[in-house]
Amino acid sequence: MQWVKAKEIISQSKERRESLIEVLQDIQAEYNYLPKEVLNQISQELQIPLSQVLRVATFYAAFSLKPRGLHLINVCLGTACHVRGGGRILEKLERDLKIKSGETSSDLKFSLETVRCIGCCSLAPVIRIDEDTHGRLKQDKIPRILKKYT
Amino acid sequence: MGMKIKTKDDLKKIREKGLLSIYPDKIKITVGMATCGLATGAGEAFEVLSQEVEKQKLDFLVAQTGCLGFCQREPLVEVQVPGRPAIIYQEMTSKKSKDLLTAITKKEIKKEWALALLGNGAKYLKDSSSEGLEGIPLYEQIPFFKKQQKIALRNCGFIDPDDIEEYIARGGYFSLDKALKNLTPEEIIEEIKKSGLRGRGGAGFPTGLKWSYCRKAPGEIKYVICNGDEGDPGAYMDRSVLEGDPHSVLEGMLIGGYAIGAKEGYIYVRAEYPLAIKKLKKAIQQAEEYGLLGENILGTDFSFQIKLNRGGGAFVCGEETALMASIEGRVGEPRLRPPYPAERGLWDQPTNINNVETWANVPVIIDRGSDWFSRIGTEKSKGTKVFSLVGKVKNTGLLEVPMGISLKEIIFDIGEGILNDKKFKAVQTGGPSGGCIPAELIDLPVDYEALTQAGSMMGSGGMIVMDENTCMVDVARYFLSFLKDESCGKCTSCREGIIRLYQILTDICEGRGKEGDIELLEDLSSVVQSASLCGLGGTAPNPVVSTIRYFRDEYQAHIKDKKCPAGVCRELIQYFILADKCTGCLLCARECPEKAISGERKKPHLIDQAKCIKCGVCFEVCNFDAVVIK
Numbered sequence: 001m002q003w004v005k006a007k008e009i010i011s012q013s014k015e016r017r018e019s020l021i022e023v024l025q026d027i028q029a030e031y032n033y034l035p036k037e038v039l040n041q042i043s044q045e046l047q048i049p050l051s052q053v054l055r056v057a058t059f060y061a062a063f064s065l066k067p068r069g070l071h072l073i074n075v076c077l078g079t080a081c082h083v084r085g086g087g088r089i090l091e092k093l094e095r096d097l098k099i100k101s102g103e104t105s106s107d108l109k110f111s112l113e114t115v116r117c118i119g120c121c122s123l124a125p126v127i128r129i130d131e132d133t134h135g136r137l138k139q140d141k142i143p144r145i146l147k148k149y150t
Numbered sequence: 151m152g153m154k155i156k157t158k159d160d161l162k163k164i165r166e167k168g169l170l171s172i173y174p175d176k177i178k179i180t181v182g183m184a185t186c187g188l189a190t191g192a193g194e195a196f197e198v199l200s201q202e203v204e205k206q207k208l209d210f211l212v213a214q215t216g217c218l219g220f221c222q223r224e225p226l227v228e229v230q231v232p233g234r235p236a237i238i239y240q241e242m243t244s245k246k247s248k249d250l251l252t253a254i255t256k257k258e259i260k261k262e263w264a265l266a267l268l269g270n271g272a273k274y275l276k277d278s279s280s281e282g283l284e285g286i287p288l289y290e291q292i293p294f295f296k297k298q299q300k301i302a303l304r305n306c307g308f309i310d311p312d313d314i315e316e317y318i319a320r321g322g323y324f325s326l327d328k329a330l331k332n333l334t335p336e337e338i339i340e341e342i343k344k345s346g347l348r349g350r351g352g353a354g355f356p357t358g359l360k361w362s363y364c365r366k367a368p369g370e371i372k373y374v375i376c377n378g379d380e381g382d383p384g385a386y387m388d389r390s391v392l393e394g395d396p397h398s399v400l401e402g403m404l405i406g407g408y409a410i411g412a413k414e415g416y417i418y419v420r421a422e423y424p425l426a427i428k429k430l431k432k433a434i435q436q437a438e439e440y441g442l443l444g445e446n447i448l449g450t451d452f453s454f455q456i457k458l459n460r461g462g463g464a465f466v467c468g469e470e471t472a473l474m475a476s477i478e479g480r481v482g483e484p485r486l487r488p489p490y491p492a493e494r495g496l497w498d499q500p501t502n503i504n505n506v507e508t509w510a511n512v513p514v515i516i517d518r519g520s521d522w523f524s525r526i527g528t529e530k531s532k533g534t535k536v537f538s539l540v541g542k543v544k545n546t547g548l549l550e551v552p553m554g555i556s557l558k559e560i561i562f563d564i565g566e567g568i569l570n571d572k573k574f575k576a577v578q579t580g581g582p583s584g585g586c587i588p589a590e591l592i593d594l595p596v597d598y599e600a601l602t603q604a605g606s607m608m609g610s611g612g613m614i615v616m617d618e619n620t621c622m623v624d625v626a627r628y629f630l631s632f633l634k635d636e637s638c639g640k641c642t643s644c645r646e647g648i649i650r651l652y653q654i655l656t657d658i659c660e661g662r663g664k665e666g667d668i669e670l671l672e673d674l675s676s677v678v679q680s681a682s683l684c685g686l687g688g689t690a691p692n693p694v695v696s697t698i699r700y701f702r703d704e705y706q707a708h709i710k711d712k713k714c715p716a717g718v719c720r721e722l723i724q725y726f727i728l729a730d731k732c733t734g735c736l737l738c739a740r741e742c743p744e745k746a747i748s749g750e751r752k753k754p755h756l757i758d759q760a761k762c763i764k765c766g767v768c769f770e771v772c773n774f775d776a777v778v779i780k
Contacts, residue, residue, distance in 0.1 A: 019479025021462055025421070059481040059638075060462025062421045078383030079578060079614045080540035082628050088766050095743050095765075116465060116632065118422050119386030121538055121612070122221030122546035123189050131424065133189035139767045140741055 005030050006038040010045045020048060020056055024063060032072070033064040061116075068111040069104040071149045074128040078117030085138075086125035090114060092139040093127075096146065109150060154441030156449035158327050161318060164440075168319025172309060175232050177210045177254065179203075181242075182226040182307060184217035184393045185425050192225035194244040199227075202251050210254075216394020218307030219548040220294050223265055226307075229254060235269030237286065261285060266292050293566055294545050297559060299526065301534050302350075302387070302510040303550045306394035311429050314436040317397040323442055325513035329405045330450045338409040338516065339365060345520035346532030347512075351377055351468070351505030352583065352609045353685070354531070354598040357512075360502060363492035364410045367500035372412040374403055375477070375496065375503040378419040378426070379461050381468040382581025383632065385612030387536035388506035390548050392419065392426035395510070396433035400443070400456060402509030405516055407454045410502050415454065418473055420461040430458055465582075465636035469684050470495075470503045472638070483638045484684035505610070507536055527553035531597035535608070541578075541615040542569045551596075558592045561615055572617040575716075576700070580609030582629045582636075583689035585696025586622060605696040607689075621718035622701040623708055627655035629693035637686060644687030647678035651694055660721040663709035668698060717779035720764045724780055727768075729754035731776035738768035738777060 006027055013023045023046070027038055034057055043050040057063045075090045090101060093112055097105050104111040120126045123135025127145075134145055155161055181187070181196040200212045218226055223240035227247060230236040239250060240263060253260050259282055266289040289295055300306075309316035317323070329338055343358030364372060376399055380388040391399065403415045419427050434456055437443040445453045464482045466472045472482035474496045495501020511533060515523045524532045531553035540546050543565040551560065557577060561567070568574045576586040585606035587594065594600055598608050616625065630652040639645045651674055657663055675691030682688050698705060707713050714722040727738075727747075732754040739747040739755055746762045749755030757768070769777040 019459075019477065021476065021479050022460070025460055025462070056462075056479070056481055060464050062461075062463035077632075079581075079612065079625075079628070080384050080546075082383075083541050083614060083616060083620050083625070085766070085770070088770075091765055092767070115422060116381065116463070116636075117383035117386075118185070119380065119389040120185050120189050121384050121386055121540035121614075122186055122548075123224075124540060124546075126189065133185055135186070135189040138770050139765070140771050 003035065003038050003041065006035075006041060010042055014046065020046065020053065021060070024057055028063060032068045033066055036065070067104070067108075069108045071109060071130055072111050072113065074113050074115040074118065075101070076116075076118045076120070076124070076126045076128070077114050078119075078121055078124070080121035080124040081117075081126055084124040088139060089125050089127060089137050089142065092142050096142060110146075155323070156441065158324070158331075161324060161327060164315050164318045168313070168315035168317070171313060172316050172319055173230070173232070174211055177232070178213060178230045179210060179251075179254075180213045180215050180228040180230070182216065182218055182224060182228075183214040184306075184390060185423075186217055186221040187224045187226065188425075190224040190241075191243055195225050195227060195242050195247040198244040198247050199251060202248060206255070208251075208255065213310055214312070215309060216306045216311050217390045217548065219298075219303060219390075219550075220265070220545070221547040222545050226265065228268065235267040235283065237283070238265045238268055238289070239263045240265040259283065266295070294547065294549070294564055297551060297555065297564055298549050299534050299552050300550045301514050302391060302398075302507045302536050303548065304395070304514065305398060306390055306548075309395065311394050311396055312432050314397060314433070314440055314442075317395070321517060322397055322513070323401055325516040326401050326404050326442070327448055329408060329516050330448055330452055333516075335365060335409040335411065338405060341520050342409075342512070342515060345515045345523040346527070346530075347508065347515060347523070348531065348598065349504060350507035350511070350535065350610070352382075352580070352607065354608055357504060357508055360492065360504070361406060361410055363490070364500050364502040367493050369500045371414075371497075371499045372410055373496045373499055373501040374407045374410060374412045374415045375470075375473070375501060376403055376415065376417040376509050377468065377470065377473060377503050377505040378417055378423075379468040379473060380420060380423075380506070380610060381465040382583075382610045382612050384538060384540055384578070384614045385581060385610040386538050387548055387611055389423050389426050391506050391510050391536075392423065393429050396426075396430045397437065398510040398513060399430075399506055400433060400437055402504075402512035403456060404442070404447070404454055405512050406502065406504070406509065408452050412502070413453055413455065415456040416459055416477055416496070417456060418459045418461060418467070418477060420467075421463050427458065427460060434458065464638075465632070466638045466684075466686050469686060471684070473503070474501065481638070483640050484686070486683060507611075528595065528597045530599055535596065535611055537596075537611045537613050539565050539613050539615065541613075542572065542617040542620065543567070543615040544569055553597045554595045556592070557587065557594050557596060560596070560613065561592070565615065568615065568617050572619065574615070575618055575620060576616045576622065578606075578614040578616065578625065578693075579612065580607035580692070581612055582633050583607060583685060583692055584609045585692045586616070586625065586700065587696075588700040605692070605699055607692075619716050619718070621659075621714050621716035622697040622704050623655060623658055623714075624716075624718045626693045626697045627652065627659055630655055630690070633686065633690045637690075641682045641687055643678050643681035644683075644690060647674060647682075648687075648690050650674060651678070651691065655694070658705065658708045659714075659719045661708075661712045661719075663705075665709070667709055668702065668705050672698060723764065724759055725757055725762060725764060725766070725768060726778050726780055727755050727757055728776050728778055731774050733774055733776070735773070737771050737773070741767045741771050743767065
């Protein structure tokens with residue numbers, strides 16, 4: 001892979017003097033994760049030591065250094081979700097997808113992650129799949145929701 | 151493409167246009183499309199309504215708005231017929247929306263789905279045009295809205311956030327015009343000081359005073375920042391303001407920028423809020439088009455730009471020095487204060503940071519005056535505060551109330567009590583830095599001082615209601631688990647101390663608690679509190695300290711009796727099926743992932759405790775309350 005799009009993002013950001021975090025965000029939006037080769041390129045092009053690039057890339061929870069699946073499932077574990085059973089929703093997803101939180105299913109369809117709070121507390125427990133937020137969940141609603149994405 | 155606004159008359163002209171857009175001379179159907187609405191199907195409802203209107207060639211407008219606050223009843227759809235009070239319909243799925251449209255075309259009203267009437271209050275009751283609306287309560291009469299007073303949320307759910315003209319129609323940017331043309335920067339700061347406005351993000355520092363420090367600080371270049379890194383789990387008022395009324399924040403920042411002497415502003419929004427980012431982008435672009443951002447704003451020599459930054463998913467970035475480090479592109483590690491941001495902030499220049507809700511209050515104070523504002527609230531806590539009422543309460547949602555209202559009024563009047571009429575146990579406020587306030591303190595007034603005295607804090611306004619089935623040890627462990635991951639790692643006391651606290655709490659929750667653990671938690675908490683640099687570590691033990699303070703018995707039950715009285719801690723509970731209540735419907739047996747439930751149709755089922763993993767699915771699906779936790 002040539003990472004053509006990455007080159008474009010990096011050179012554009014040089015002109016706009018954007019911060020490293022914004023460049024990484026744009027790269028991740030494009031590829032769903034931060035490819036190692038691209039991180040090397042960023043380091044060279046923006047003249048930031050690779051150690052510093054990696055430090056930023058690993059500090060922030062939104063970045064992933066591993067490829068992610070076609071659909072990203074974020075299980076909200078905010079306080080309201082916690083007291084209304086968000087943890088059990090996560091376990092149900094782990095059982096159904098046969099992966100643990102932080103992993104990607106072997107068919108590369110789903111990645112399962114947790115998130116601190118997506119601010120939809122009134123409808124707890126909540127999950128977000130890609131751009132869609134699903135609220136008022138119970139374990140037995142999960143299979144039907146997953147079906148929409150397969 | 152809008153024109154560049156220069157004078158107050160220009161603003162007035164646009165206000166007229168905006169009013170026509172809010173109150174058109176034809177039937178208008180508005181769908182609440184903030185994140186909470188979308189999560190319950192508002193997107194589908196909007197689509198169905200738009201498609202049907204087009205298909206049937208109806209001369210109706212289908213529009214969008216932000217969150218009205220009553221998230222529990224989403225999706226909310228408002229129907230406005232010219233000359234009549236608008237009707238807000240609740241829980242409008244796409245199917246119901248389609249039926250509603252049919253009803254509208256037949257000039258019928260779906261009373262059974264109506265939540266409230268929205269209009270100029272009681273005047274409609276006398277007005278002949280309210281015919282046929284009998285029995286639908288007024289918006290300001292229903293319990294959820296009755297005690298509210300909206301300042302920061304003034305436009306949320308009432309305007310299209312993508313339309314700057316609707317914001318102007320409701321008085322928007324008139325305060326900016328007043329500030330730039332009739333007031334000096336010093337007068338503005340004085341006005342904010344006199345209003346008594348305090349930071350709505352947590353600590354409650356007086357806003358006017360903060361501004362004056364930054365204005366006085368030597369330096370050519372100054373910055374203002376809007377902290378939209380709303381990280382406290384359970385609080386989402388900033389998201390709602392950004393999604394539903396982004397211009398109120400821009401206008402607040404413009405006024406603040408002028409008062410402080412800044413030409414540039416940054417808005418830092420957490421990555422978990424994609425819709426807020428989208429709405430803000432659009433708002434900034436529109437404000438630029440209308441000459442309200444950029445060079446020579448409103449025809450004056452004041453110039454101001456706003457840049458949008460997305461966060462990276464780090465809770466600590468809500469701390470101001472960490473947030474600035476993050477805007478500069480570095481890892482979000484807090485640094486020692488002083489120097490405070492007012493002296494050395496972003497790029498080492500004097501900087502003023504306020505959170506979203508604080509900024510949204512500013513235009514109203516400039517418009518209505520500090521006297522008006524300071525009459526609302528208590529002696530030391532002025533104005534209103536937005537709270538997110540969530541957890542085990544009947545009415546969940548966002549509400550804005552005068553400071554000083556009691557917890558009881560919020561939970562039992564506005565919230566209408568505890569879900570399933572269970573027993574109220576505690577309310578958690580202040581996010582991970584806050585604490586749990588027990589039922590016996592229900593009459594506590596909400597203001598900065600009272601909440602701190604009770605061992606919690608105002609924080610950003612999350613109120614998570616807990617009932618008899620919420621385990622307080624588990625809640626403390628939950629927050630520590632959160633904080634152990636979010637500690638940036640700079641201070642040993644925070645990095646290592648939180649992990650130790652978490653481990654001890656985990657032991658207690660899993661039945662390995664021992665005599666002396668409570669005292670150890672208390673000791674360790676005081677070390678973490680006193681030896682950590684920033685607010686994260688300094689307040690991290692609060693959830694532990696406050697739950698021990700009020701719920702020591704519950705800790706002891708876990709440690710001594712190895713029991714979880716609330717029935718939450720997995721290692722200490724078992725699920726059973728009550729033979730006299732079980733109808734033998736097989737539902738739980740079908741859902742059980744371990745096939746641990748046996749029994750035949752129409753005969754009581756049985757759980758094999760050796761196989762049970764305590765996932766709780768049987769408890770959740772049972773329609774007859776036959777599954778119990780012991």
